[in-house]
Amino acid sequence: MQPTGTGDAGFGDEQSPRRLLGTTTVYEGRVWDVVSERFTLTEDGEAITRDFIRHPGAVAVLVLDDDGRVLLLRQYRHPVRMALWEIPAGLLDEEGEDFVDAAARELAEEADLTAARWDVLVDLFLSPGSSSEALRVYLARDIGDVPAADRHTRTHEEAEIELKWVDLDAAVEAVLDGRIHSPSAAAAILAARVARETGFAGLRPASTPWPEHPSQHSAWPRGAVLGD
Known part of the structure; x- marks a missing residue:
């Protein structure tokens, strides 16, 4: 062929x-x-x-600060029995919620941060042979803190979250060395490294349509049976 x-x-x-x-x-x-x-x-x-x-789909956020560092968080993942270095992420499980709003919510809940600038970094299907999960990763910049009184109370595995700021180049090395296994983190880190070469000028606006998300195309009702 x-x-x-x-x-x-x-x-x-x-x-x-x-x-x-x-x-x-x-x-x-x-x-x-x-x-x-x-x-x-x-x-x-x-x-x-x-x-x-x-799967309802998900959003993730690669946070980049003014010093060129990305935010990673360490969280236990039971199916693989490992504590993984990841980026803030969460399910699109709020009906009708805008994709960017969901990403901002997850950033606030998992990292106590806000961002004034959002761009689309990369879109993924994480396991297209076994799941309909679509993931959109945003690049978040111009970072601020969520006021202490408004911070989310993290429970279960999220209660153990550890945050770490890492230089982008060091994060790339960690991916290529096999020290970071999260697909969203690996893809986002590598995409950000490439995007940095043009000053992030080629990134898509945060409002860019996402037709690959299941809600935007053939979404069959739960348990429906369709005839020939």
Whole structure:
């Protein structure tokens, strides 16, 4: 097979709807569900069944201060049994909440910080073979503190959060050395390092549409079964 579009600057992922035969909820969880869907790759193709996590999506924030440092937070993640260095992030679980507002809320809750300048840094699907989770990472600058009286009370794993300011280049080294494993943190750190080369001039505005988020395209009702 010959490579296609080699060297082209305009290539990119695109929506590719296929014929959906049916969807059922296999497991209904506290935060996300596991669904089973039957579909065909072509109009008259064979039926294929795939199980995956139906996820509300998330936002994350790479905070950059005036000294060129990024904010990392250390948090325990039970599925991998590790304390990971991450960036502030959270689920889009507030119905109708604007994406940037959700990012600002997570920044305040997890790091007690505000930001006056927001840009889109990178968009990701974290595990597209097994989950519908879409993640948008913002770059936050012009940092301020949340007043002490307005700070969020962190509980459970969040109560153990440890904050650390790290020079961006040192953070890049930590990613490449295999010392940072969080996909959102790794992608954000590397993207910020590249963006810094042009003074962040090429970043998209925070208001840029996000058509890849499930809420912006085919969002099937929980437990719905669609006929042929």
